[in-house]
Amino acid sequence: MGRITCANVLSDLYAMGVTECDNMLMLLGVSNKLSTDEKEIVVKLIMQGFRDCALEAGTSIQGGQTVVNPWMVIGGVATSVCLPSEYCQPDGAVPGDVLVLTKALGTQVAVNVHQWLIEQSDRWRQVSTVLTEQQARQAYQSATRQMARLNRTAARLMRQYNAHACTDVTGFGLLGHANNLAACQKADVSMVVHNLPIIAGMAAASAHLGGAFGLLRGTSAETSGGLLVAMSRTDAAEYCKALEATSSSDGGGAAWIVGVVEAGSRSAVIADKPRIIEVNAAGNTE
Known part of the structure:
Protein backbone atom coordinates (compact mmCIF):
# COMPACT_ATOMS: atom_id res chain seq x y z
CA MET A 1 0.00 0.00 0.00
CA LEU A 83 13.57 24.27 -16.63
CA PRO A 84 11.00 24.36 -19.46
CA SER A 85 13.32 22.13 -21.48
CA GLU A 86 13.08 19.46 -18.78
CA TYR A 87 9.37 18.74 -19.05
CA CYS A 88 6.68 18.10 -21.68
CA GLN A 89 3.69 20.38 -22.07
CA PRO A 90 0.50 18.27 -22.04
CA ASP A 91 -1.25 20.13 -24.88
CA GLY A 92 0.56 19.37 -28.14
CA ALA A 93 -1.35 16.41 -29.59
CA VAL A 94 -2.19 16.73 -33.30
CA PRO A 95 -4.32 14.74 -35.75
CA GLY A 96 -2.37 11.70 -36.93
CA ASP A 97 -0.80 11.02 -33.52
CA VAL A 98 -1.39 7.70 -31.80
CA LEU A 99 -2.00 6.95 -28.12
CA VAL A 100 0.33 4.70 -26.14
CA LEU A 101 -0.54 3.13 -22.75
CA THR A 102 2.26 1.88 -20.49
CA LYS A 103 0.39 -0.33 -17.99
CA ALA A 104 -2.45 -2.80 -18.41
CA LEU A 105 -5.97 -1.98 -17.25
CA GLY A 106 -8.08 -3.92 -14.76
CA THR A 107 -6.49 -3.25 -11.36
CA GLN A 108 -9.84 -2.42 -9.73
CA VAL A 109 -11.40 -5.64 -10.98
CA ALA A 110 -8.37 -7.73 -9.97
CA VAL A 111 -8.30 -6.38 -6.42
CA ASN A 112 -12.03 -6.86 -5.91
CA VAL A 113 -12.06 -10.37 -7.38
CA HIS A 114 -9.21 -11.35 -5.07
CA GLN A 115 -11.11 -9.97 -2.07
CA TRP A 116 -14.20 -11.95 -3.07
CA LEU A 117 -12.03 -15.07 -3.35
CA ILE A 118 -10.64 -14.59 0.17
CA GLU A 119 -14.14 -14.06 1.57
CA GLN A 120 -15.64 -16.86 -0.58
CA SER A 121 -18.52 -14.46 -1.20
CA ASP A 122 -21.51 -14.84 -3.50
CA ARG A 123 -19.71 -12.58 -5.98
CA TRP A 124 -16.79 -15.03 -6.10
CA ARG A 125 -19.10 -17.99 -6.63
CA GLN A 126 -20.62 -16.08 -9.53
CA VAL A 127 -17.33 -15.14 -11.19
CA SER A 128 -15.69 -18.53 -10.51
CA THR A 129 -17.62 -19.96 -13.44
CA VAL A 130 -15.26 -18.06 -15.78
CA LEU A 131 -12.18 -17.68 -13.57
CA THR A 132 -10.14 -20.20 -11.56
CA GLU A 133 -8.65 -19.46 -8.16
CA GLN A 134 -5.19 -19.56 -9.71
CA GLN A 135 -6.18 -17.02 -12.37
CA ALA A 136 -7.66 -14.73 -9.72
CA ARG A 137 -4.50 -14.88 -7.61
CA GLN A 138 -2.26 -14.31 -10.63
CA ALA A 139 -4.33 -11.31 -11.68
CA TYR A 140 -4.04 -9.85 -8.20
CA GLN A 141 -0.27 -10.37 -8.19
CA SER A 142 0.03 -8.77 -11.63
CA ALA A 143 -2.05 -5.80 -10.52
CA THR A 144 0.01 -5.36 -7.34
CA ARG A 145 3.33 -5.50 -9.18
CA GLN A 146 2.35 -3.01 -11.83
CA MET A 147 0.72 -0.61 -9.35
CA ALA A 148 3.96 -0.58 -7.34
CA ARG A 149 6.07 -0.02 -10.47
CA LEU A 150 7.30 3.49 -11.15
CA ASN A 151 6.49 5.24 -14.42
CA ARG A 152 9.92 6.87 -14.29
CA THR A 153 11.46 5.03 -17.23
CA ALA A 154 8.32 5.58 -19.29
CA ALA A 155 8.60 9.32 -18.53
CA ARG A 156 12.29 9.49 -19.47
CA LEU A 157 11.69 7.73 -22.77
CA MET A 158 8.62 9.85 -23.41
CA ARG A 159 10.82 12.94 -23.66
CA GLN A 160 13.39 11.08 -25.73
CA TYR A 161 10.75 10.05 -28.28
CA ASN A 162 9.11 13.46 -28.64
CA ALA A 163 5.82 13.03 -26.78
CA HIS A 164 3.22 15.64 -27.71
CA ALA A 165 0.97 15.20 -24.66
CA CYS A 166 0.56 12.86 -21.72
CA THR A 167 -1.48 12.07 -18.63
CA ASP A 168 -1.39 9.27 -16.08
CA VAL A 169 -4.38 6.93 -15.82
CA THR A 170 -5.79 6.69 -12.30
CA GLY A 171 -9.14 7.21 -10.60
CA PHE A 172 -11.14 8.47 -13.57
CA GLY A 173 -10.29 5.39 -15.64
CA LEU A 174 -8.86 5.33 -19.15
CA LEU A 175 -11.78 7.16 -20.76
CA GLY A 176 -11.97 9.83 -18.07
CA HIS A 177 -8.30 10.68 -18.31
CA ALA A 178 -8.36 10.54 -22.13
CA ASN A 179 -11.25 13.02 -22.04
CA ASN A 180 -9.29 15.31 -19.72
CA LEU A 181 -6.25 15.10 -21.97
CA ALA A 182 -8.25 15.80 -25.13
CA ALA A 183 -9.96 18.79 -23.50
CA CYS A 184 -6.69 20.61 -22.81
CA GLN A 185 -5.16 20.33 -26.29
CA LYS A 186 -4.34 23.45 -28.28
CA ALA A 187 -5.55 21.80 -31.49
CA ASP A 188 -9.16 20.75 -32.07
CA VAL A 189 -8.69 17.01 -31.66
CA SER A 190 -10.52 13.96 -30.41
CA MET A 191 -9.04 10.74 -29.09
CA VAL A 192 -10.40 7.34 -30.09
CA VAL A 193 -9.34 4.22 -28.17
CA HIS A 194 -9.47 1.01 -30.23
CA ASN A 195 -7.44 -1.39 -28.05
CA LEU A 196 -7.81 -2.25 -24.37
CA PRO A 197 -4.82 -4.09 -22.83
CA ILE A 198 -6.29 -5.77 -19.76
CA ILE A 199 -4.85 -8.00 -17.04
CA ALA A 200 -5.57 -11.61 -18.05
CA GLY A 201 -9.01 -12.85 -17.05
CA MET A 202 -10.36 -9.50 -15.92
CA ALA A 203 -12.25 -8.71 -19.12
CA ALA A 204 -14.09 -12.03 -18.87
CA ALA A 205 -14.80 -11.49 -15.18
CA SER A 206 -16.15 -7.99 -15.76
CA ALA A 207 -18.30 -9.10 -18.70
CA HIS A 208 -19.67 -12.05 -16.72
CA LEU A 209 -20.76 -9.63 -14.00
CA GLY A 210 -22.77 -7.57 -16.45
CA GLY A 211 -20.05 -5.05 -17.20
CA ALA A 212 -19.14 -4.49 -13.55
CA PHE A 213 -16.79 -1.56 -12.91
CA GLY A 214 -17.17 -0.37 -16.52
CA LEU A 215 -13.86 -1.96 -17.47
CA LEU A 216 -14.69 -2.45 -21.16
CA ARG A 217 -16.20 1.04 -21.29
CA GLY A 218 -12.96 2.58 -20.04
CA THR A 219 -14.51 3.88 -16.84
CA SER A 220 -13.08 1.42 -14.32
CA ALA A 221 -10.88 3.26 -11.83
CA GLU A 222 -7.18 2.42 -11.93
CA THR A 223 -4.65 2.89 -9.14
CA SER A 224 -1.11 3.92 -10.06
CA GLY A 225 -1.89 3.19 -13.70
CA GLY A 226 0.24 3.76 -16.75
CA LEU A 227 1.01 6.85 -18.78
CA LEU A 228 -1.27 7.65 -21.72
CA VAL A 229 0.99 9.32 -24.26
CA ALA A 230 0.22 11.03 -27.58
CA MET A 231 3.06 10.94 -30.11
CA SER A 232 3.68 10.36 -33.79
CA ARG A 233 3.12 6.82 -35.04
CA THR A 234 6.81 6.38 -35.90
CA ASP A 235 8.00 7.63 -32.50
CA ALA A 236 5.35 5.50 -30.76
CA ALA A 237 6.60 2.29 -32.34
CA GLU A 238 10.17 3.05 -31.26
CA TYR A 239 8.99 4.17 -27.81
CA CYS A 240 7.18 0.87 -27.22
CA LYS A 241 10.23 -1.13 -28.29
CA ALA A 242 12.52 0.91 -26.03
CA LEU A 243 10.23 0.61 -23.02
CA GLU A 244 9.71 -3.11 -23.47
CA ALA A 245 13.49 -3.57 -23.63
CA THR A 246 14.00 -2.13 -20.15
CA SER A 247 13.95 -4.42 -17.14
CA SER A 248 11.00 -4.40 -14.74
CA SER A 249 13.36 -3.46 -11.90
CA ASP A 250 14.13 -0.27 -13.81
CA GLY A 251 10.45 0.64 -13.99
CA GLY A 252 9.99 -0.53 -17.56
CA GLY A 253 7.56 -2.98 -19.03
CA ALA A 254 5.16 -3.55 -21.88
CA ALA A 255 3.47 -0.74 -23.78
CA TRP A 256 0.66 -0.75 -26.33
CA ILE A 257 -0.63 1.56 -29.03
CA VAL A 258 -4.25 1.84 -27.94
CA GLY A 259 -5.78 4.57 -30.07
CA VAL A 260 -5.50 7.51 -32.41
CA VAL A 261 -5.78 11.30 -32.34
CA GLU A 262 -8.18 12.74 -34.91
CA ALA A 263 -9.54 16.16 -35.78
CA GLY A 264 -12.46 16.72 -33.45
CA SER A 265 -14.04 18.56 -30.55
CA ARG A 266 -11.58 17.89 -27.69
CA SER A 267 -13.24 14.72 -26.41
CA ALA A 268 -12.46 11.01 -26.17
CA VAL A 269 -14.39 7.83 -26.91
CA ILE A 270 -13.92 4.09 -26.68
CA ALA A 271 -14.56 2.57 -30.10
CA ASP A 272 -17.45 0.19 -30.58
CA LYS A 273 -16.23 -3.36 -29.95
CA PRO A 274 -12.66 -2.47 -28.94
CA ARG A 275 -9.99 -5.13 -29.30
CA ILE A 276 -9.25 -6.76 -25.93
CA ILE A 277 -5.56 -7.56 -25.40
CA GLU A 278 -5.06 -10.13 -22.62
CA VAL A 279 -1.91 -9.32 -20.63
CA ASN A 280 -0.47 -12.23 -18.65
CA ALA A 281 1.54 -12.22 -15.43
CA ALA A 282 4.80 -11.63 -17.30
CA GLY A 283 3.38 -8.57 -19.03
CA ASN A 284 3.11 -10.41 -22.33
CA THR A 285 0.05 -10.38 -24.56
CA GLU A 286 -1.94 -13.49 -25.36
Missing part, protein backbone atom coordinates in the same frame (compact mmCIF):
# COMPACT_ATOMS: atom_id res chain seq x y z
CA GLY A 2 2.86 2.37 0.79
CA ARG A 3 4.80 1.58 -2.38
CA ILE A 4 1.72 1.84 -4.56
CA THR A 5 0.79 5.21 -3.08
CA CYS A 6 4.26 6.63 -3.59
CA ALA A 7 4.37 5.42 -7.20
CA ASN A 8 0.94 6.93 -7.78
CA VAL A 9 1.96 10.31 -6.37
CA LEU A 10 5.16 10.43 -8.42
CA SER A 11 3.23 9.72 -11.62
CA ASP A 12 1.89 13.28 -11.57
CA LEU A 13 5.47 14.41 -12.23
CA TYR A 14 6.20 11.59 -14.65
CA ALA A 15 3.14 12.53 -16.74
CA MET A 16 4.94 15.81 -17.48
CA GLY A 17 8.14 14.00 -18.40
CA VAL A 18 9.77 15.12 -15.14
CA THR A 19 11.92 12.25 -13.88
CA GLU A 20 13.65 13.89 -10.90
CA CYS A 21 11.65 14.65 -7.76
CA ASP A 22 13.16 17.24 -5.40
CA ASN A 23 10.94 16.61 -2.40
CA MET A 24 8.13 14.38 -1.14
CA LEU A 25 5.63 14.72 1.69
CA MET A 26 3.74 11.74 3.12
CA LEU A 27 0.17 12.17 4.34
CA LEU A 28 -1.03 9.34 6.57
CA GLY A 29 -4.40 8.63 8.14
CA VAL A 30 -4.10 5.93 10.79
CA SER A 31 -7.28 3.95 11.37
CA ASN A 32 -8.72 4.26 14.87
CA LYS A 33 -9.97 0.67 14.48
CA LEU A 34 -6.44 -0.75 14.68
CA SER A 35 -5.20 -2.13 17.96
CA THR A 36 -1.94 -0.88 19.43
CA ASP A 37 -0.12 -3.99 18.19
CA GLU A 38 -1.67 -3.65 14.72
CA LYS A 39 -0.61 -0.01 14.51
CA GLU A 40 2.92 -0.94 15.51
CA ILE A 41 3.17 -3.39 12.60
CA VAL A 42 0.87 -2.03 9.88
CA VAL A 43 1.78 1.66 10.07
CA LYS A 44 5.51 0.94 10.05
CA LEU A 45 5.19 -1.33 7.01
CA ILE A 46 3.15 1.20 5.04
CA MET A 47 5.61 3.99 5.84
CA GLN A 48 8.50 1.71 4.93
CA GLY A 49 6.91 0.88 1.57
CA PHE A 50 6.40 4.57 0.78
CA ARG A 51 9.97 5.39 1.82
CA ASP A 52 11.49 2.50 -0.16
CA CYS A 53 9.67 3.54 -3.32
CA ALA A 54 10.78 7.16 -2.86
CA LEU A 55 14.39 6.01 -2.54
CA GLU A 56 14.00 3.90 -5.68
CA ALA A 57 12.83 7.06 -7.45
CA GLY A 58 15.92 8.92 -6.28
CA THR A 59 14.15 11.16 -3.81
CA SER A 60 13.31 11.26 -0.10
CA ILE A 61 10.52 12.26 2.26
CA GLN A 62 11.11 15.57 3.99
CA GLY A 63 7.90 15.88 5.96
CA GLY A 64 4.17 15.29 6.01
CA GLN A 65 1.25 14.91 8.37
CA THR A 66 -0.39 12.09 10.31
CA VAL A 67 -3.98 12.07 11.57
CA VAL A 68 -6.32 9.56 13.19
CA ASN A 69 -8.99 8.45 10.77
CA PRO A 70 -11.82 5.88 10.54
CA TRP A 71 -9.96 4.23 7.63
CA MET A 72 -6.34 3.56 6.77
CA VAL A 73 -5.52 6.26 4.24
CA ILE A 74 -2.23 7.31 2.68
CA GLY A 75 -1.30 9.97 0.14
CA GLY A 76 1.47 12.38 -0.61
CA VAL A 77 2.89 15.34 -2.49
CA ALA A 78 5.76 15.32 -4.98
CA THR A 79 7.45 18.52 -6.13
CA SER A 80 10.26 19.40 -8.49
CA VAL A 81 11.81 22.61 -9.82
CA CYS A 82 12.95 22.35 -13.43
Whole structure:
Protein backbone atom coordinates (compact mmCIF):
# COMPACT_ATOMS: atom_id res chain seq x y z
CA MET A 1 0.00 0.00 0.00
CA GLY A 2 2.86 2.37 0.79
CA ARG A 3 4.80 1.58 -2.38
CA ILE A 4 1.72 1.84 -4.56
CA THR A 5 0.79 5.21 -3.08
CA CYS A 6 4.26 6.63 -3.59
CA ALA A 7 4.37 5.42 -7.20
CA ASN A 8 0.94 6.93 -7.78
CA VAL A 9 1.96 10.31 -6.37
CA LEU A 10 5.16 10.43 -8.42
CA SER A 11 3.23 9.72 -11.62
CA ASP A 12 1.89 13.28 -11.57
CA LEU A 13 5.47 14.41 -12.23
CA TYR A 14 6.20 11.59 -14.65
CA ALA A 15 3.14 12.53 -16.74
CA MET A 16 4.94 15.81 -17.48
CA GLY A 17 8.14 14.00 -18.40
CA VAL A 18 9.77 15.12 -15.14
CA THR A 19 11.92 12.25 -13.88
CA GLU A 20 13.65 13.89 -10.90
CA CYS A 21 11.65 14.65 -7.76
CA ASP A 22 13.16 17.24 -5.40
CA ASN A 23 10.94 16.61 -2.40
CA MET A 24 8.13 14.38 -1.14
CA LEU A 25 5.63 14.72 1.69
CA MET A 26 3.74 11.74 3.12
CA LEU A 27 0.17 12.17 4.34
CA LEU A 28 -1.03 9.34 6.57
CA GLY A 29 -4.40 8.63 8.14
CA VAL A 30 -4.10 5.93 10.79
CA SER A 31 -7.28 3.95 11.37
CA ASN A 32 -8.72 4.26 14.87
CA LYS A 33 -9.97 0.67 14.48
CA LEU A 34 -6.44 -0.75 14.68
CA SER A 35 -5.20 -2.13 17.96
CA THR A 36 -1.94 -0.88 19.43
CA ASP A 37 -0.12 -3.99 18.19
CA GLU A 38 -1.67 -3.65 14.72
CA LYS A 39 -0.61 -0.01 14.51
CA GLU A 40 2.92 -0.94 15.51
CA ILE A 41 3.17 -3.39 12.60
CA VAL A 42 0.87 -2.03 9.88
CA VAL A 43 1.78 1.66 10.07
CA LYS A 44 5.51 0.94 10.05
CA LEU A 45 5.19 -1.33 7.01
CA ILE A 46 3.15 1.20 5.04
CA MET A 47 5.61 3.99 5.84
CA GLN A 48 8.50 1.71 4.93
CA GLY A 49 6.91 0.88 1.57
CA PHE A 50 6.40 4.57 0.78
CA ARG A 51 9.97 5.39 1.82
CA ASP A 52 11.49 2.50 -0.16
CA CYS A 53 9.67 3.54 -3.32
CA ALA A 54 10.78 7.16 -2.86
CA LEU A 55 14.39 6.01 -2.54
CA GLU A 56 14.00 3.90 -5.68
CA ALA A 57 12.83 7.06 -7.45
CA GLY A 58 15.92 8.92 -6.28
CA THR A 59 14.15 11.16 -3.81
CA SER A 60 13.31 11.26 -0.10
CA ILE A 61 10.52 12.26 2.26
CA GLN A 62 11.11 15.57 3.99
CA GLY A 63 7.90 15.88 5.96
CA GLY A 64 4.17 15.29 6.01
CA GLN A 65 1.25 14.91 8.37
CA THR A 66 -0.39 12.09 10.31
CA VAL A 67 -3.98 12.07 11.57
CA VAL A 68 -6.32 9.56 13.19
CA ASN A 69 -8.99 8.45 10.77
CA PRO A 70 -11.82 5.88 10.54
CA TRP A 71 -9.96 4.23 7.63
CA MET A 72 -6.34 3.56 6.77
CA VAL A 73 -5.52 6.26 4.24
CA ILE A 74 -2.23 7.31 2.68
CA GLY A 75 -1.30 9.97 0.14
CA GLY A 76 1.47 12.38 -0.61
CA VAL A 77 2.89 15.34 -2.49
CA ALA A 78 5.76 15.32 -4.98
CA THR A 79 7.45 18.52 -6.13
CA SER A 80 10.26 19.40 -8.49
CA VAL A 81 11.81 22.61 -9.82
CA CYS A 82 12.95 22.35 -13.43
CA LEU A 83 13.57 24.27 -16.63
CA PRO A 84 11.00 24.36 -19.46
CA SER A 85 13.32 22.13 -21.48
CA GLU A 86 13.08 19.46 -18.78
CA TYR A 87 9.37 18.74 -19.05
CA CYS A 88 6.68 18.10 -21.68
CA GLN A 89 3.69 20.38 -22.07
CA PRO A 90 0.50 18.27 -22.04
CA ASP A 91 -1.25 20.13 -24.88
CA GLY A 92 0.56 19.37 -28.14
CA ALA A 93 -1.35 16.41 -29.59
CA VAL A 94 -2.19 16.73 -33.30
CA PRO A 95 -4.32 14.74 -35.75
CA GLY A 96 -2.37 11.70 -36.93
CA ASP A 97 -0.80 11.02 -33.52
CA VAL A 98 -1.39 7.70 -31.80
CA LEU A 99 -2.00 6.95 -28.12
CA VAL A 100 0.33 4.70 -26.14
CA LEU A 101 -0.54 3.13 -22.75
CA THR A 102 2.26 1.88 -20.49
CA LYS A 103 0.39 -0.33 -17.99
CA ALA A 104 -2.45 -2.80 -18.41
CA LEU A 105 -5.97 -1.98 -17.25
CA GLY A 106 -8.08 -3.92 -14.76
CA THR A 107 -6.49 -3.25 -11.36
CA GLN A 108 -9.84 -2.42 -9.73
CA VAL A 109 -11.40 -5.64 -10.98
CA ALA A 110 -8.37 -7.73 -9.97
CA VAL A 111 -8.30 -6.38 -6.42
CA ASN A 112 -12.03 -6.86 -5.91
CA VAL A 113 -12.06 -10.37 -7.38
CA HIS A 114 -9.21 -11.35 -5.07
CA GLN A 115 -11.11 -9.97 -2.07
CA TRP A 116 -14.20 -11.95 -3.07
CA LEU A 117 -12.03 -15.07 -3.35
CA ILE A 118 -10.64 -14.59 0.17
CA GLU A 119 -14.14 -14.06 1.57
CA GLN A 120 -15.64 -16.86 -0.58
CA SER A 121 -18.52 -14.46 -1.20
CA ASP A 122 -21.51 -14.84 -3.50
CA ARG A 123 -19.71 -12.58 -5.98
CA TRP A 124 -16.79 -15.03 -6.10
CA ARG A 125 -19.10 -17.99 -6.63
CA GLN A 126 -20.62 -16.08 -9.53
CA VAL A 127 -17.33 -15.14 -11.19
CA SER A 128 -15.69 -18.53 -10.51
CA THR A 129 -17.62 -19.96 -13.44
CA VAL A 130 -15.26 -18.06 -15.78
CA LEU A 131 -12.18 -17.68 -13.57
CA THR A 132 -10.14 -20.20 -11.56
CA GLU A 133 -8.65 -19.46 -8.16
CA GLN A 134 -5.19 -19.56 -9.71
CA GLN A 135 -6.18 -17.02 -12.37
CA ALA A 136 -7.66 -14.73 -9.72
CA ARG A 137 -4.50 -14.88 -7.61
CA GLN A 138 -2.26 -14.31 -10.63
CA ALA A 139 -4.33 -11.31 -11.68
CA TYR A 140 -4.04 -9.85 -8.20
CA GLN A 141 -0.27 -10.37 -8.19
CA SER A 142 0.03 -8.77 -11.63
CA ALA A 143 -2.05 -5.80 -10.52
CA THR A 144 0.01 -5.36 -7.34
CA ARG A 145 3.33 -5.50 -9.18
CA GLN A 146 2.35 -3.01 -11.83
CA MET A 147 0.72 -0.61 -9.35
CA ALA A 148 3.96 -0.58 -7.34
CA ARG A 149 6.07 -0.02 -10.47
CA LEU A 150 7.30 3.49 -11.15
CA ASN A 151 6.49 5.24 -14.42
CA ARG A 152 9.92 6.87 -14.29
CA THR A 153 11.46 5.03 -17.23
CA ALA A 154 8.32 5.58 -19.29
CA ALA A 155 8.60 9.32 -18.53
CA ARG A 156 12.29 9.49 -19.47
CA LEU A 157 11.69 7.73 -22.77
CA MET A 158 8.62 9.85 -23.41
CA ARG A 159 10.82 12.94 -23.66
CA GLN A 160 13.39 11.08 -25.73
CA TYR A 161 10.75 10.05 -28.28
CA ASN A 162 9.11 13.46 -28.64
CA ALA A 163 5.82 13.03 -26.78
CA HIS A 164 3.22 15.64 -27.71
CA ALA A 165 0.97 15.20 -24.66
CA CYS A 166 0.56 12.86 -21.72
CA THR A 167 -1.48 12.07 -18.63
CA ASP A 168 -1.39 9.27 -16.08
CA VAL A 169 -4.38 6.93 -15.82
CA THR A 170 -5.79 6.69 -12.30
CA GLY A 171 -9.14 7.21 -10.60
CA PHE A 172 -11.14 8.47 -13.57
CA GLY A 173 -10.29 5.39 -15.64
CA LEU A 174 -8.86 5.33 -19.15
CA LEU A 175 -11.78 7.16 -20.76
CA GLY A 176 -11.97 9.83 -18.07
CA HIS A 177 -8.30 10.68 -18.31
CA ALA A 178 -8.36 10.54 -22.13
CA ASN A 179 -11.25 13.02 -22.04
CA ASN A 180 -9.29 15.31 -19.72
CA LEU A 181 -6.25 15.10 -21.97
CA ALA A 182 -8.25 15.80 -25.13
CA ALA A 183 -9.96 18.79 -23.50
CA CYS A 184 -6.69 20.61 -22.81
CA GLN A 185 -5.16 20.33 -26.29
CA LYS A 186 -4.34 23.45 -28.28
CA ALA A 187 -5.55 21.80 -31.49
CA ASP A 188 -9.16 20.75 -32.07
CA VAL A 189 -8.69 17.01 -31.66
CA SER A 190 -10.52 13.96 -30.41
CA MET A 191 -9.04 10.74 -29.09
CA VAL A 192 -10.40 7.34 -30.09
CA VAL A 193 -9.34 4.22 -28.17
CA HIS A 194 -9.47 1.01 -30.23
CA ASN A 195 -7.44 -1.39 -28.05
CA LEU A 196 -7.81 -2.25 -24.37
CA PRO A 197 -4.82 -4.09 -22.83
CA ILE A 198 -6.29 -5.77 -19.76
CA ILE A 199 -4.85 -8.00 -17.04
CA ALA A 200 -5.57 -11.61 -18.05
CA GLY A 201 -9.01 -12.85 -17.05
CA MET A 202 -10.36 -9.50 -15.92
CA ALA A 203 -12.25 -8.71 -19.12
CA ALA A 204 -14.09 -12.03 -18.87
CA ALA A 205 -14.80 -11.49 -15.18
CA SER A 206 -16.15 -7.99 -15.76
CA ALA A 207 -18.30 -9.10 -18.70
CA HIS A 208 -19.67 -12.05 -16.72
CA LEU A 209 -20.76 -9.63 -14.00
CA GLY A 210 -22.77 -7.57 -16.45
CA GLY A 211 -20.05 -5.05 -17.20
CA ALA A 212 -19.14 -4.49 -13.55
CA PHE A 213 -16.79 -1.56 -12.91
CA GLY A 214 -17.17 -0.37 -16.52
CA LEU A 215 -13.86 -1.96 -17.47
CA LEU A 216 -14.69 -2.45 -21.16
CA ARG A 217 -16.20 1.04 -21.29
CA GLY A 218 -12.96 2.58 -20.04
CA THR A 219 -14.51 3.88 -16.84
CA SER A 220 -13.08 1.42 -14.32
CA ALA A 221 -10.88 3.26 -11.83
CA GLU A 222 -7.18 2.42 -11.93
CA THR A 223 -4.65 2.89 -9.14
CA SER A 224 -1.11 3.92 -10.06
CA GLY A 225 -1.89 3.19 -13.70
CA GLY A 226 0.24 3.76 -16.75
CA LEU A 227 1.01 6.85 -18.78
CA LEU A 228 -1.27 7.65 -21.72
CA VAL A 229 0.99 9.32 -24.26
CA ALA A 230 0.22 11.03 -27.58
CA MET A 231 3.06 10.94 -30.11
CA SER A 232 3.68 10.36 -33.79
CA ARG A 233 3.12 6.82 -35.04
CA THR A 234 6.81 6.38 -35.90
CA ASP A 235 8.00 7.63 -32.50
CA ALA A 236 5.35 5.50 -30.76
CA ALA A 237 6.60 2.29 -32.34
CA GLU A 238 10.17 3.05 -31.26
CA TYR A 239 8.99 4.17 -27.81
CA CYS A 240 7.18 0.87 -27.22
CA LYS A 241 10.23 -1.13 -28.29
CA ALA A 242 12.52 0.91 -26.03
CA LEU A 243 10.23 0.61 -23.02
CA GLU A 244 9.71 -3.11 -23.47
CA ALA A 245 13.49 -3.57 -23.63
CA THR A 246 14.00 -2.13 -20.15
CA SER A 247 13.95 -4.42 -17.14
CA SER A 248 11.00 -4.40 -14.74
CA SER A 249 13.36 -3.46 -11.90
CA ASP A 250 14.13 -0.27 -13.81
CA GLY A 251 10.45 0.64 -13.99
CA GLY A 252 9.99 -0.53 -17.56
CA GLY A 253 7.56 -2.98 -19.03
CA ALA A 254 5.16 -3.55 -21.88
CA ALA A 255 3.47 -0.74 -23.78
CA TRP A 256 0.66 -0.75 -26.33
CA ILE A 257 -0.63 1.56 -29.03
CA VAL A 258 -4.25 1.84 -27.94
CA GLY A 259 -5.78 4.57 -30.07
CA VAL A 260 -5.50 7.51 -32.41
CA VAL A 261 -5.78 11.30 -32.34
CA GLU A 262 -8.18 12.74 -34.91
CA ALA A 263 -9.54 16.16 -35.78
CA GLY A 264 -12.46 16.72 -33.45
CA SER A 265 -14.04 18.56 -30.55
CA ARG A 266 -11.58 17.89 -27.69
CA SER A 267 -13.24 14.72 -26.41
CA ALA A 268 -12.46 11.01 -26.17
CA VAL A 269 -14.39 7.83 -26.91
CA ILE A 270 -13.92 4.09 -26.68
CA ALA A 271 -14.56 2.57 -30.10
CA ASP A 272 -17.45 0.19 -30.58
CA LYS A 273 -16.23 -3.36 -29.95
CA PRO A 274 -12.66 -2.47 -28.94
CA ARG A 275 -9.99 -5.13 -29.30
CA ILE A 276 -9.25 -6.76 -25.93
CA ILE A 277 -5.56 -7.56 -25.40
CA GLU A 278 -5.06 -10.13 -22.62
CA VAL A 279 -1.91 -9.32 -20.63
CA ASN A 280 -0.47 -12.23 -18.65
CA ALA A 281 1.54 -12.22 -15.43
CA ALA A 282 4.80 -11.63 -17.30
CA GLY A 283 3.38 -8.57 -19.03
CA ASN A 284 3.11 -10.41 -22.33
CA THR A 285 0.05 -10.38 -24.56
CA GLU A 286 -1.94 -13.49 -25.36
